[in-house]
Amino acid sequence: xxxxxxxxxxxxxxxxxxxxxxxxxxxxxxxxxxxxxxxxxxxxxxxxxxxxxxxxxxxxxxxxxxxxxxxxxxxxxxxxxxxxxxxxxxxxxxxxxxxxxxxxxxxxxxxxxxxxxxxxxxxxxxxxxxxxxxxxxxxxxxxxxxxxxxxxxxxxxxxxxxxxxxxxxxxxxxxxxxxxxxxxxxxxxxxxxxxxxxxxxxxxxxxxxxxxxxxxxxxxxxxxxxxxxxxxxxxxxxxxxxxxxxxxx
Numbered sequence: 001x002x003x004x005x006x007x008x009x010x011x012x013x014x015x016x017x018x019x020x021x022x023x024x025x026x027x028x029x030x031x032x033x034x035x036x037x038x039x040x041x042x043x044x045x046x047x048x049x050x051x052x053x054x055x056x057x058x059x060x061x062x063x064x065x066x067x068x069x070x071x072x073x074x075x076x077x078x079x080x081x082x083x084x085x086x087x088x089x090x091x092x093x094x095x096x097x098x099x100x101x102x103x104x105x106x107x108x109x110x111x112x113x114x115x116x117x118x119x120x121x122x123x124x125x126x127x128x129x130x131x132x133x134x135x136x137x138x139x140x141x142x143x144x145x146x147x148x149x150x151x152x153x154x155x156x157x158x159x160x161x162x163x164x165x166x167x168x169x170x171x172x173x174x175x176x177x178x179x180x181x182x183x184x185x186x187x188x189x190x191x192x193x194x195x196x197x198x199x200x201x202x203x204x205x206x207x208x209x210x211x212x213x214x215x216x217x218x219x220x221x222x223x224x225x226x227x228x229x230x231x232x233x234x235x236x237x238x239x240x241x242x243x244x245x246x247x248x249x
Contacts, residue, residue, distance in 0.1 A: 003084035003135050007031040007076055009063060009120060010090030012039035014190035018209040019087065024051050031076035033061035055080060063090045063116030073123040085135040086124035088117050095151045106154035113158035118165065133177045137216055138166040142186045142224055145237035170221050179219045183212055186230035
């Protein structure tokens, strides 16, 4: 099945922006959301210039505002004439050691990455239930497999929540026309990941997004990526003793 009308949140940079380029090149119609409307409008102009036959709709959106998520998803559905796939991609990577006076950073990460993802799932699945079809994609992280220490603690916890949500929804819709995919990217070179420090295991943006789009198109239920290395790390983090896997975290 070709999912022609695709909504992507967090589309003004990084993984979301590159996924939009990939789907536009395939002739898909796009609904793009992010907090930075100016960057979305520039991306829209670029995509429509390169691919004149596609429709691109953009909206400013803060995914921590649940009412706005519901309203914007509804508006974009109306503008494109439907939604076949929603990619829950908007995320935040800032954080601090818990208890060191930077609760603001950790709470913002938790609200955006988990509560915001839940809001997007609520809005998307209300649409998919009504039309009895659709593909929901959750962008989690390999860090969801194991709680990470220090400044990454809130981030990994928030992504663990996204993965658990994806697992629950996959089970709920397993015998329905609604499909749920959870992506677990490893280290992929973006503006956000560039602040992570160690880059020895970093994949290029092209390789990472190619793997993400491939898994999305296959409608895989759960996909650690890119490549066999991250599938191996995913298995190790989930099933081996902490003493054996401490070097990964």
